[in-house]
Amino acid sequence: MTTAALNDRNVGEIAAQLPGATSVFRRFGIDFCCHGDISLTQAAAERGLDIAELETALQALDPKAAPEAPQETDALISHIQTRYHDVHRQQIPELIELSRKVEAVHAGHANAPEGLADVLQQIMAELETHMHKEEQEIFPAMRRKAADPLATPISELRHDHDAHGVFLEQVGKITDDYTLPGDACRSWEAxxxxxxxxxxxxxxxxxxxxxxxxxxxxxxxxx
Ligand SMILES: [Fe+2]
Ligand SMILES: [Fe+2]
Structure with a gap:
């Protein structure tokens, strides 16, 4: 993709086509995953960002760099399952356990992440149902290049993703955007x-x- 006229392009499209764009969007606090269907100009305006600064950061990326994930559908699905589904299943239960510990040890501390373990538990439960649906129904249909239309089940999955985004906002709120107090212990840091x-x-x-x-x-x- 050329970097010309970036401002008219959708955030999601830029994230998909320009290697490294997602880390720029993360740095600027732009939601490129659940709300990628707005133009770069709109996204910058919503966040009160300088569009020129944002464009400069994106134009500094190499459009010919290797993409971060495989592009071919079968390989991309395998990558999503091993790099993300499997990793969530391993990491989230560990975080729930750690959060229960931190919440108990620091109960009463003004910055204690009260309720974090419960939110993480809800994320895990919803993600498990969602990933199961993808792995058992949608991904196999995509791999088969099934003739049956997938637009409806995909719109349900997109809806689930929006809900996951709301959970992440809750985690951000509870942890004050992952800001540690000065007296945080190792477990809290982890x-x-x-x-x-x-x-x-x-x-x-x-x-x-x-x-x-x-x-x-x-x-x-x-x-
Ligand atoms: Fe997934
Ligand atoms: Fe998903």
Whole structure:
């Protein structure tokens, strides 16, 4: 993709086509995964950002750099499952356990992440149901290049992703955007580092589905 006229392009499209764009969007606090369907100009205006500064950061990226994830559909699905589904299943239960510990040890501390373990538990439960649906029904249909239209189930998955985004906002609120108090212990540090990693992973995961994989099956064209 050329970097010309970036401002008219959708955030999700730029995230899908320009290697490294997602890390720029993360740096500027732009939601490229659940709300990637708005133009760069609009996204900058909503966040009160200088569009020129944002464009400069994106134009500094190499459009010919290797993409971060495989592009071919089968390989992309395998990547999503091993890099994201499997990793969420391993990391989130660890974070729940760690959060219960930190919440108990620091109960009464003004910055204690009260309720974080419960929110993480809800995220895990919803993600499990959602990932199961993808792994058992939607991904196999995509791999088969099934003739049956996938637009409806995909719109349900997109809806689930929006709900995951709301959970991430709750985690951000409870942890004051992963800000540690001066007297945080090692467990607390590990908890916020892990929670921030979860946010990064989940956003990247949703981005790969919403902006790269799903559009291939929503227009009637199969990849
Ligand atoms: Fe997924
Ligand atoms: Fe998903």
């Amino acid at each position: 908890l916020y580092a892990g929670a921030a990693q979860l946010k990064e992973d989940l956003m990247e995961h949703i981005h790969l589905e919403n902006n790269v994989l799903f559009p291939r099956f929503e227009t009637g064209a199969t990849a």
